[in-house]
Amino acid sequence: LDPSVGDVDVGSPNGFQFQDFVSSSISDEIEVPIRFNSGSVPLTGFQVQLFFDSSVIEAVSVKNGADWSQSVVGTLASPSTMVQVLSSSPASTLVGSSIEIAVVTFKVVGEGATLLQGVVVESLTSNGVHIGEDGRDIVAGAGTVVVGPSTRRNLGANPTKTLMQMRPQLSPRRVLSSCVETWSSSCLRGDTNGDCTFSLSDLDFLIRYKTGENVEFKNEDYQKRMMDADLDGDVDAVDISFLLYSLAKKYLFLQHIPTVTIDSCSLNVSLTLCNDNSDMVEISSDVSVLVEIGSKDTDNFGIASINSGTFVDFSEDGVVIAANDSMRTTSNVSFGVSVKMEPTNVNYNLGVVVLVETLADNGVVDVQRKFPWRGSSHGYFGEVGFDFDPIVSLEYGCSCDAQCQDNGFFKAGCLPNGSDTADSTCTKCFSDISTVYPLSNGGTADSCTFAPCPAGYRCNFDNTTNPVPCSAGTFQDEEGASKCKSCSPGYFQPEAGQSACVQCADDCDAGYYTGECNGTSAGVCQKCTPKVGYKFTGSGGWNDNCTMEAEPTDCPTGQYKATED
Numbered sequence: 024l025d026p027s028v029g030d031v032d033v034g035s036p037n038g039f040q041f042q043d044f045v046s047s048s049i050s051d052e053i054e055v056p057i058r059f060n061s062g063s064v065p066l067t068g069f070q071v072q073l074f075f076d077s078s079v080i081e082a083v084s085v086k087n088g089a090d091w092s093q094s095v096v097g098t099l100a101s102p103s104t105m106v107q108v109l110s111s112s113p114a115s116t117l118v119g120s121s122i123e124i125a126v127v128t129f130k131v132v133g134e135g136a137t138l139l140q141g142v143v144v145e146s147l148t149s150n151g152v153h154i155g156e157d158g159r160d161i162v163a164g165a166g167t168v169v170v171g172p173s174t175r176r177n178l179g180a181n182p183t184k185t186l187m188q189m190r191p192q193l194s195p196r197r198v199l200s201s202c203v204e205t206w207s208s209s210c211l212r213g214d215t216n217g218d219c220t221f222s223l224s225d226l227d228f229l230i231r232y233k234t235g236e237n238v239e240f241k242n243e244d245y246q247k248r249m250m251d252a253d254l255d256g257d258v259d260a261v262d263i264s265f266l267l268y269s270l271a272k273k274y275l276f277l278q279h280i281p282t283v284t285i286d287s288c289s290l291n292v293s294l295t296l297c298n299d300n301s302d303m304v305e306i307s308s309d310v311s312v313l314v315e316i317g318s319k320d321t322d323n324f325g326i327a328s329i330n331s332g333t334f335v336d337f338s339e340d341g342v343v344i345a346a347n348d349s350m351r352t353t354s355n356v357s358f359g360v361s362v363k364m365e366p367t368n369v370n371y372n373l374g375v376v377v378l379v380e381t382l383a384d385n386g387v388v389d390v391q392r393k394f395p396w397r398g399s400s401h402g403y404f405g406e407v408g409f410d411f412d413p414i415v416s417l418e419y420g421c422s423c424d425a426q427c428q429d430n431g432f433f434k435a436g437c438l439p440n441g442s443d444t445a446d447s448t449c450t451k452c453f454s455d456i457s458t459v460y461p462l463s464n465g466g467t468a469d470s471c472t473f474a475p476c477p478a479g480y481r482c483n484f485d486n487t488t489n490p491v492p493c494s495a496g497t498f499q500d501e502e503g504a505s506k507c508k509s510c511s512p513g514y515f516q517p518e519a520g521q522s523a524c525v526q527c528a529d530d531c532d533a534g535y536y537t538g539e540c541n542g543t544s545a546g547v548c549q550k551c552t553p554k555v556g557y558k559f560t561g562s563g564g565w566n567d568n569c570t571m572e573a574e575p576t577d578c579p580t581g582q583y584k585a586t587e588d
Contacts, residue, residue, distance in 0.1 A: 024162070024163045025060075025120070025121075025163060026058065026059070026060040026120070026121070026162070026163035026164065027060060027162070027163070028060050028061070028062035028120075028154075028155070029060065029061075029062070029143070029146060029154045029155030029159070030059075030060055030143075030155075030161065030162050030163050030164070031057060031058065031059055031060075031071055031141065031143055031161045031163065031164045032057075032058040032059075032060075032121065032163045032164045033055060033056075033057055033058075033073065033139065033141070033161070033163075033164030033165075033166070034055050034056070034139075034164065034166065035056075036058070036121065040164075040166050041055070041139065041166055041167070041168045041169070044080075044129075044131065044168045044169060044170050045169055045170075047131045047170055048131065049131055049132065049133070049134070050130065050131065050132075051130070051131045052083065052128050052129065052130050052131075053128070053129050053130075053131070054126050054127070054128050055126065055127050055128070055129055056088060056089075056123050056125075056126050057071060057073075057088065057108060057123070057124055057125045057126070057127065057164070058088070058121045058122060058123050058124065058164075059071075059121075059122045059124050059146065060119070060120045060121065060122070061117070061118055061119060061120075061122060061146075061148065061154060062118075062120070062154070063118065064118065064148040064149065064152075064154065065115050065116050065117055065118050065148055065149055066115060066117050066118070066119075066122055066124070066146065066147075066148065066154070067111070067112055067113050067114070067115045067147050067148055067149060067227065068110060068111040068112065068113070068115075068145070068146065068147040068223050068226070068227050069108070069109070069110060069124060069143070069145070069146045069147070069223075070107065070108075070109045070143075070144040070145045070146070070222075070223045070270060071107065071108050071109075071124075071125075071141060071142070071143055071144065071146075071161075072105055072106070072107045072141050072142050072144060073105065073106050073107075073127065073139060073140070073141040073161075074104055074105050074138075074139070074140055074141055074142075075104060075105075075106075075129075075137050075138065075139045075168070076104065076135070076137035076138070077103040077104045077132070078132065078133050078135070079131075079132065079133050079134070079135045079136070079137040079168065079170055080129040080130065080131055080132060080137060080139075080168060080170070081103070081129065081130045081132045082097075082099050082100070082105075082106035082127055082128070082129055082130075083099065083128050083129065083130045084097070084099070084127070084128040085097020085098075085099070085106065085108055085125055085126070085127050085128075086125065086126050086128075087124075087125060087126070088122070088123030088124045088125045088126055089123045090117060090119065090122045090123045090124065091110065091117070091122065091123065091124045091125065092112075093110050093111070093112035093115065094110065095108055095109065095110045095124065095125045096108075096109045096110065096267055096268065096271045096273075096391070097109075097125070097127070097271075098271045098272050098273065099383060099387075100383035100384040100385045100387065101272045101273075101309075101381075101383050101384060102384050103383075103384040103385065106127050107144075107271065107272070108124065108125040108127070109223070109267070109270055109271050110124070110125075111147075111223060111226045111227050111230060111267065112230075113147075113149070113151070113227050113230050113231045113234070113236070114234070129168075131170050133170070133171075134170050134171025135169075135170060135171060136167055136168065136169045136170070137167070137168050138165070138166075138167055138168075139164075139165070139166055139167070139168050140160070140161060140164075140165040140166075141160075141161040141164065141165070142158060142159065142160055142161065143155065143157075143158075143159050143160075143161060144157065144158060144222075144223070145157050145158075145222055145223040145224065147223060147224065147227050150231075151216070151224055151227045151228055151231070153224075157222070201219075202214060202217075202219035202245075203217075203242050203245045203518070204495070204518065204519050206245065206248070206249075207279075209301065210276075210278055210295070210297035210298075210301045210302060210303045211297075211301040212249065212252065212276035212278065212297050212301070213225050213249055213252055213265075213266050213269060213276065213299075214245075214246070214249045215228045215229045215232070215246055215249050215250050215266070216228040216241075216246070217240065217241035217242050217245060217246045217249075218241075220301070221269075221270075221299060221300075221301060222270075223270060225249070225266060226263070226266045226267055226270060229250055229258075229262065229263055229266060230263055232250070232258075233258065233259075233260070233263065250262055252265035252266055252269070252276065253265050253394075253396070253397075254277055254279075254280055254396065254414070255397065265394070268391055268394075269298075269299045270299055271391070272298075272299060272381070273381055273391050273392045274379075274381070274392075274394050275296040275297065275298055275304055275310065275379055275381060275394075276296065276297040276298070277294060277295070277296060277297075277377065277396060278294075278295040278296070278297050278303075279294075279295065280414060280415060281293065281294040281314075281375060281377060281396075281414065281415055282294070283375055283415050283417060283428070284428060284429075285419070285427075285428055288363060288364050289330060289361055289362065289363050289364070290316065290361070290362050290364055290373075290419070291331075291359065291360075291361045292314050292316070292346075292359055292360050292361070292375055292415075293358070293359040294312075294346075294357070294358050294359065294377060295357045295358070296310070296312070296357055296358065296379065303357055304357055305348070305357060306347060306348045306357070306358070308382070309381060309382045309383075309384070310379070310380070310381050310382070311345070311379070311380045311381075311382070311388075312345070312346040312358045312377065312378070312379055313335060313343050313344065313345055313346065313377070313378040313379075313401070314332065314343070314344050314345075314346050314360045314375065314376070314377055314378075315338055315340070315341055315342070315343045315344075315375070315376040315377075315378065315399050315401060315411075316341050316342055316344070316360075316362060316373070316374075316375055317338060317340035317341020317342065317373075317374055317376070317411055317413075318340065318341060318371055318372055318373050318374060318419075319340060319372065319411070320371040320372060324341065324365075324371065324373070325364065325365030326341075326342050326362045326363070326364060326365065327362075327363045327364060327365050328362065328363045329344060329360070329361075329362050329363075330361035330362060330363055331347060331349045331359060331360055331361035332344040332345055332346055332347055332349075332359075332360035332361065332362075333345040333347070336401065336402075338399065338400055338401045338405075338411070339400045339405075339411065340374075340399075340400065340411040341374075341411075342362075343378075343399075343401050344360045344362070345360075346358040346359055346360050347359070347360075364419070370418050370419060371418070371419060372416060372417075372418060372419070373416070373417055373418075373419035374411065374412075374413025374415065374416045374417075375413050375414060375415040375416075376395065376396065376397065376398065376399045376411065376412070376413050376414060377395070377396040377414060378393070378394075378395050378396075378399055378401065378402075378404065379393075379394050379395075379396075380392050380393045380394075390403065395409060395412075396414040397412040397413065397414050398410055398411060398412030399411060399412075427449040427450075427464050427465075427466075428464065429449075429464060429488070430460075430461040430462060430463055430464055430471065430488060431451060431452055431460075431461030431464065431471055431484070431488040432449045432450060432451055432452060432464050432465065432471070433449070433450055433452055433464060433465030433466060433467060433468055433469055433470065433471065434447055434448070434449060434450070434466070434467050435447065435448055435449075435450040435469075436448060450469075452464075452465050452469050452470070452471035453469055454471075454473055454484050456473075456484075456503070457482070457483050457484050457485050457505065458475065458476045458481075458482045458483070458484075458503045458504060458505045459473040459474060459475055459476060459482060459484055459503070460473065460474060460476060460482050460484065460488060460489060460490050461473055461484070461488055462474050475502040475503035476490050476502060476503050476504055476505075477490060477502060478499055478500055478501060478502055478504075478522035479492060479493055479498065479499055479520045479521050479522040480492050480493060480499060480504075480520060481493060481499060481504055481505055481506055481507050482503075482504070482505065483505055492519045492520030493507035493508075493519060493520060493521060494507065494519050495516060495517055495518055495519050495542075495543045496509065496510060496515070496516055496541075496542035496543045497509055497510065497516065498510065498516055498521050498522060498523055498524050499522060500522050500523055509542075510524035510541065510542065511524065512541065512565070512566075513526060513527050513540070513564070513565040513566075514526055514527060514540075514541075515527060515540055515541055515542060515543060515544055515545055515546070516542075516543065517543045517544075517545070525545075527540035527545065527546055527564075527565035528540075528545065528546075528565075529562060529564045529565065530562075531548035531562040531563070532548070532562065533559045533560060533561050533562055533569070534550060534551050534553075534559035534562070534569055535548045535549060535550055535551060535562055535563070535569070536548070536549060536551055536562055536563030536564060536565060536566055536567055536568065536569060537549075537563075537564065537565045538565075538567075540565050546565065549567075551563050551567050551568070551569035552567055554571060556573055556574055557571040557572065557573055557574060558571060558572060558574050559571055560572050
């Protein structure tokens, strides 16, 4: 069966597609090619998943197909019943009905029969255009692999597992309706093309952007934040690799820069990881999160005890601790550690590094499954030349003047020498104006600096230290406001945090007006109320007020002109 346009063929192109398995024995390895029909357009990217019974065959390696020169990333044993092949090359000009994109090597691990079926998660051509429907089943390449003497005598033997049993039960790829407004609280990351989901199209968009193509942004600020996958403030080749390996289910996103807080000489680190399906990652056996707390100032640095987490090793610059979920106090924190620092009378520079690795179902961790934020000399990372390079740096000292890290607070009750007393507590700074937000903490004195609440936001420092964005349908055009204003009649605003509303459109035909335009809605054209003896000469703007003129009667004396309305 030849593949139709957008379909995938698997195995031998001639005869029985999986004929090499029929004469195989346990431990034999068989190469299975994968071919794609791009029709008349270039193939620039693909993400293909094959499913099988892992008690019969096991995927052990993936390599480039004979026709595809761009690097192909394979995902093995995640889960054990699936192998994925993935690649993106937006500049590709390769066209064909049987493009060999990859070769998967399977190892025979048992006798019997298994379905070998799959899904084209996504396939692309030039300019990020999709080839076929996303998530479509493979047709031409679907078949049955038969292994072993008993099975050879009965090629009609039924596979022991169905496709539903082999295919992982993943939740549908999450698509958020208002990702620009909610990105900071959601687990959506990598959405470079601004379509509110993470997929191969985002990798394609980022590559085209970085190679100088004139891509079209929907919301440039949001999309460029999504491009910075490694959170280093720069969009570069590392971010391209990060998206590639995230789609390959090897890397996990950090939702935000980790939060570091200090309380009575305890240093607490909390962070959230997100997967390629925009779900928060929970503590499990297939992910390892290490937190390194260290300093180049080793004369003053010291950890007295570990409050939360498990000691792993000493590094050249500090201590490496395995994170756990004991610090999870909200739904937005998945991992954390807490340590008790040694007291010191001086402040010094302290850094936090996060090391993440994912494991396949078989427990294998290859180098493509390890990622550091940002650098560490611990283990593999030190072996390949990394040095201590923290993702969070702070000036620390286990004394009063370093206790309150949050803006808007100061450490009250400190002794003149900067040391704690029993009554030393973080206290909110005073402001005689509530419509401000803090720019700094006050150290050991009530000396926080403040700024007026920015336009588009409302502030009440008595209740919250951060400006609150005006909700959709409202605005605030002035600084230093405590409330947001509703859009006036004839105006609307679909986005949050705005300093003005958008005027309703006046683009309806004569006899119609833009109705229901208010709040967050741009409205729709509705018919104006007619008036006997008049005809419409224009639209009504945003209310039922269409312009009219009198109809000429030209009737004889004693008669009148009847109307249909």
